[in-house]
Amino acid sequence: MEEEKILLLIDGNSIINRAFFALPPMDNGEGLHTNAIYGFLTMMFKMIKNYNPSHISVAFDLKAPTFRHRSYTEYKAGRKKMPFELGMQIEPLKKVLDAFNIDRKELEGYEADDIIGTLSFEAENKGYKVIIVTGDKDALQLASDNTTVLITKKGIAEVEEYDRKGVIERYNLTPEQFIDLKGLMGDKSDNIPGIPGIGEKTGIKLLLEYDSVQGVIDNVDKLKGAQKKKVEDNKDSAIMSKELATILRSVPIKYTLDDLKWGDFEAESVFKLFQEYKFNSLISRIAELSGQNGNQEENIEVKKLEDIKSFIEKVSEKGSLCIKILSKQGNILDKNIYKSYFSIDGEVIFYLDGDEILELKDLLEDESVEKIGCELKADYIALRPYGIELKNISFDISIAEYIIDSKSTTSYEFDSISNKYLYKKVASKEDLLGKGAKAVDYPDVEKTQIDDYATGIIKTVYGTIEKMKEAIKEDDMEMLFYDMEMPLVEVLGDMEYTGICVDSGIIDTLENEFKEKIEKTESKIFEYSGEKFNVNSPKQLGVILFEKLKLPVIKKTKTGYSTNAEVLEKLKNHHPIIDLITEYRTVTKLKSTYIDGIKMLINEKDGRIHSKFNQTITTTGRISSTDPNMQNIPVRTDMGRQIRKVFVSEKGKKLVDADYSQVELRVLAHMSGDEHMIEAFESGEDIHRKTASQVFNVPFDEVTPELRSAAKAVNFGIIYGKSDFGLSDDLNISIVEARNYINSYFAKYESIKDFMDLIVASAQEKGYSTTIFNRRRYIPEIKSSNFIDKNRGKRAAMNAPIQGSAADIIKIAMVNVYNRLKEYGLKSKLILQVHDELIVEATSDEVERVKELLKDEMENAVNLKVNLDVDLNVGDSWYETK
DNA sequence: CGCGTCACG
DNA sequence: ACGTACGTGACGCGT
Numbered sequence: 001m002e003e004e005k006i007l008l009l010i011d012g013n014s015i016i017n018r019a020f021f022a023l024p025p026m027d028n029g030e031g032l033h034t035n036a037i038y039g040f041l042t043m044m045f046k047m048i049k050n051y052n053p054s055h056i057s058v059a060f061d062l063k064a065p066t067f068r069h070r071s072y073t074e075y076k077a078g079r080k081k082m083p084f085e086l087g088m089q090i091e092p093l094k095k096v097l098d099a100f101n102i103d104r105k106e107l108e109g110y111e112a113d114d115i116i117g118t119l120s121f122e123a124e125n126k127g128y129k130v131i132i133v134t135g136d137k138d139a140l141q142l143a144s145d146n147t148t149v150l151i152t153k154k155g156i157a158e159v160e161e162y163d164r165k166g167v168i169e170r171y172n173l174t175p176e177q178f179i180d181l182k183g184l185m186g187d188k189s190d191n192i193p194g195i196p197g198i199g200e201k202t203g204i205k206l207l208l209e210y211d212s213v214q215g216v217i218d219n220v221d222k223l224k225g226a227q228k229k230k231v232e233d234n235k236d237s238a239i240m241s242k243e244l245a246t247i248l249r250s251v252p253i254k255y256t257l258d259d260l261k262w263g264d265f266e267a268e269s270v271f272k273l274f275q276e277y278k279f280n281s282l283i284s285r286i287a288e289l290s291g292q293n294g295n296q297e298e299n300i301e302v303k304k305l306e307d308i309k310s311f312i313e314k315v316s317e318k319g320s321l322c323i324k325i326l327s328k329q330g331n332i333l334d335k336n337i338y339k340s341y342f343s344i345d346g347e348v349i350f351y352l353d354g355d356e357i358l359e360l361k362d363l364l365e366d367e368s369v370e371k372i373g374c375e376l377k378a379d380y381i382a383l384r385p386y387g388i389e390l391k392n393i394s395f396d397i398s399i400a401e402y403i404i405d406s407k408s409t410t411s412y413e414f415d416s417i418s419n420k421y422l423y424k425k426v427a428s429k430e431d432l433l434g435k436g437a438k439a440v441d442y443p444d445v446e447k448t449q450i451d452d453y454a455t456g457i458i459k460t461v462y463g464t465i466e467k468m469k470e471a472i473k474e475d476d477m478e479m480l481f482y483d484m485e486m487p488l489v490e491v492l493g494d495m496e497y498t499g500i501c502v503d504s505g506i507i508d509t510l511e512n513e514f515k516e517k518i519e520k521t522e523s524k525i526f527e528y529s530g531e532k533f534n535v536n537s538p539k540q541l542g543v544i545l546f547e548k549l550k551l552p553v554i555k556k557t558k559t560g561y562s563t564n565a566e567v568l569e570k571l572k573n574h575h576p577i578i579d580l581i582t583e584y585r586t587v588t589k590l591k592s593t594y595i596d597g598i599k600m601l602i603n604e605k606d607g608r609i610h611s612k613f614n615q616t617i618t619t620t621g622r623i624s625s626t627d628p629n630m631q632n633i634p635v636r637t638d639m640g641r642q643i644r645k646v647f648v649s650e651k652g653k654k655l656v657d658a659d660y661s662q663v664e665l666r667v668l669a670h671m672s673g674d675e676h677m678i679e680a681f682e683s684g685e686d687i688h689r690k691t692a693s694q695v696f697n698v699p700f701d702e703v704t705p706e707l708r709s710a711a712k713a714v715n716f717g718i719i720y721g722k723s724d725f726g727l728s729d730d731l732n733i734s735i736v737e738a739r740n741y742i743n744s745y746f747a748k749y750e751s752i753k754d755f756m757d758l759i760v761a762s763a764q765e766k767g768y769s770t771t772i773f774n775r776r777r778y779i780p781e782i783k784s785s786n787f788i789d790k791n792r793g794k795r796a797a798m799n800a801p802i803q804g805s806a807a808d809i810i811k812i813a814m815v816n817v818y819n820r821l822k823e824y825g826l827k828s829k830l831i832l833q834v835h836d837e838l839i840v841e842a843t844s845d846e847v848e849r850v851k852e853l854l855k856d857e858m859e860n861a862v863n864l865k866v867n868l869d870v871d872l873n874v875g876d877s878w879y880e881t882k
Numbered sequence: 883c884g885c886g887t888c889a890c891g
Numbered sequence: 892a893c894g895t896a897c898g899t900g901a902c903g904c905g906t
Contacts, residue, residue: 592902594889628901630890719897722896729895788894788895834891
């Protein structure tokens with residue numbers, strides 16, 4: 001059966017006009033107003049979705065006079081000129097339509113209406129269904145059984161639908177009579193006179209009686225009084241008005257209906273325009289639209305992997321295999337695989353059910369077969385309970401996209417990658433499982449949907465991998481990607497799978513200790529406040545402190561009084577309740593986040609915590625940790641540090657903790673090449689004291705504690721681009737003094753100053769800054785005209801190379817440590833990374849070798865202009881490794 | 883789900 | 892003159 005032909009006709013001028021006045025102003029940041037284009041497009045997309053047209057054309061008016069002007073010079077006289085902000089949007093809209101390969105028409109001497117009338121006439125006769133969209137009711141005359149006219153109401157969001165029947169119901173008139181109505185009542189907006197004094201109501205009444213303008217004129221004698229006179233006096237005007245209001249249905253325009261076919265377009269050109277116009281929310285729609293029409297992919301074959309032997313042969317020959325494993329919810333240590341999918345070429349996809357994966361163990365562990373995919377760490381972990389160690393994880397598109405553009409706002413899931421590179425909408429994890437779900441929860445999800453989901457991932461991998469390889473090469477990030485990030489996938493997977501042991505006895509002890517302390521402190525707080533309230537509610541606390549106890553308000557937040565630690569510090573001498581509140585805050589934080597939070601996450605099978613390490617989160621290249629976050633376990637205060645007693649080594653093992661000393665400052669010394677800073681590190685002395693002695697020109701032995709802490713604050717401040725204001729606040733000195741410190745610092749370390757200036761200038765020019773290993777961070781806001789954003793961008797530009805290079809270095813060290821432990825056949829395992837610190841759980845007999853290995857690999861991860869220095873500590877718990 | 887708060891490097 | 896240090900994640904509250 002032939003596909004139904006549906007023609008969508010849009011009155012371009014009418015709709016863009018409506019859109020302009022209906023939407024608040026928008027612009028693309030470069031002076032181009034965009035609200036009308038945006039409105040037009042959202043309207044058009046809605047129509048495409050609702051009516052699924054096979055053909056589309058958009059008709060425009062031209063500035064040149066039309067035949068109507070020639071027959072009636074007053075036609076459309078007095079119309080206001082198009083606002084400048086709207087006029088500038090017409091050409092860009094046409095560009096978008098062209099990019100979509102949507103037909104558009106304009107014809108000198110005729111209006112958009114007439115073009116629409118002509119196209120709809122032919123289409124109707126050829127059996128099309130026609131949909132006309134306009135804001136102008138005149139078009140109702142075109143309604144018929146096969147032509148539906150949509151009139152926008154209230155802006156552009158809603159439309160009223162009229163077919164022939166609809167017009168009759170609404171107006172008691174046929175579509176043809178609608179022209180007669182215009183003849184009688186005229187049209188103010190077009191300056192069509194009609195018969196003065198006859199409006200919509202009278203007009204309809206007359207037409208019901210006499211059928212048409214001619215009918216009314218012929219029967220003028222039957223009318224009475226003033227009405228009779230009006231009609232007699234304006235006969236010619238009525239006839240002319242009807243002519244003016246009649247939409248032509250045979251304008252001399254050359255076309256064939258086939259030219260109006262819709263659906264075949266270059267998604268990339270649309271994407272580029274949407275980027276230029278900053279239509280971020282519309283970008284994902286491109287994929288939908290291209291999927292909906294013409295471009296649709298043929299369905300890929302998904303079939304059971306039967307002939308394992310020949311499959312293995314083929315894979316070995318090809319040397320690469322794309323994998324996606326879907327798991328059921330369950331314990332990380334259990335066999336949870338629901339279905340595994342494989343492809344060699346992206347054209348045929350094979351699957352195995354559940355435990356059948358064991359048949360591919362050798363292949364998956366074959367170092368000579370590259371494994372490609374998306375978020376392969378999950379596949380690595382899913383295989384571990386089966387005794388399978390996925391080897392040679394060589395290309396992960398999620399990680400590739402992360403290093404290509406590590407925006408903090410974008411997701412690196414395959415569906416957004418597909419959107420960006422392929423302009424195709426594929427079923428996302430959320431589409432498959434619903435919000436929040438993390439694993440396949442069979443049988444909630446239809447089998448075919450699951451296959452489609454896996455297919456989407458594998459197609460995306462094959463569709464994007466070559467483009468990504470090019471981008472990586474282009475940006476000189478091959479070492480970063482192939483030698484650091486990709487090997488790290490297995491390392492992080494292994495860390496996650498291994499986990500860290502917790503001592504539940506200690507957790508319970510601490511829990512009770514904290515609980516008692518909280519209760520005691522709370523009741524003392526209530527004594528002082530004279531009433532019970534929720535101390536954890538900043539709102540209620542604010543009322544007690546600043547209204548009931550009338551303490552001075554130090555700072556306000558958007559929503560009320562600020563009660564943060566800084567404010568409480570300033571209030572502590574005003575009232576004894578303050579110290580209690582601070583105490584309460586500290587202890588509840590420790591209990592809720594670190595005791596209760598961690599307790600919930602202890603694995604019931606092995607009594608360990610399997611924190612997740614994420615490789616695609618931070619903008620700088622650092623790793624992040626969640627569930628729980630093992631990278632912010634307290635250490636700075638004594639009470640907080642107690643938490644570290646919870647994290648222990650297994651019996652017969654030790655924790656070996658290795659941390660880099662001043663790695664970021666060393667990176668700064670290296671990158672800037674500053675001779676004095678390098679010399680400071682080469683001296684092997686305490687770096688902050690050494691800095692103080694250099695900057696303030698005092699002998700090393702005479703550096704006072706104050707000078708040392710000033711130097712330390714400046715050293716750190718420099719890394720973050722801190723201002724004199726911030727420094728003065730930190731050190732409790734005047735801004736002038738702080739500025740003097742910074743000036744002396746830069747006077748001594750001239751090359752650091754030059755380096756920082758260079759980074760900022762380069763980021764301003766190129767839009768990004770880079771680490772030692774060419775990791776990029778894009779900083780578009782550095783070009784912002786907003787002072788605050790711009791300055792924040794500058795600071796980010798200065799910090800990213802330092803923080804990022806340090807992240808690069810420890811990643812190299814991690815990969816090397818992991819490989820050496822394996823290579824030597826040691827049982828010790830790398831289990832944690834905390835930015836500049838690695839923790840290995842070592843069997844007692846291996847402790848010495850592990851210490852040596854850690855120090856060696858970490859200090860020699862890279863060769864900088866300064867040495868790297870690692871401190872080692874060993875203990876039975878994390879608390880002891882200090 | 884945004885906000886305020888606070889834990890880490 | 893602007894506002895004032897980079898990068899994270901988790902919790903409880905209140906809408």
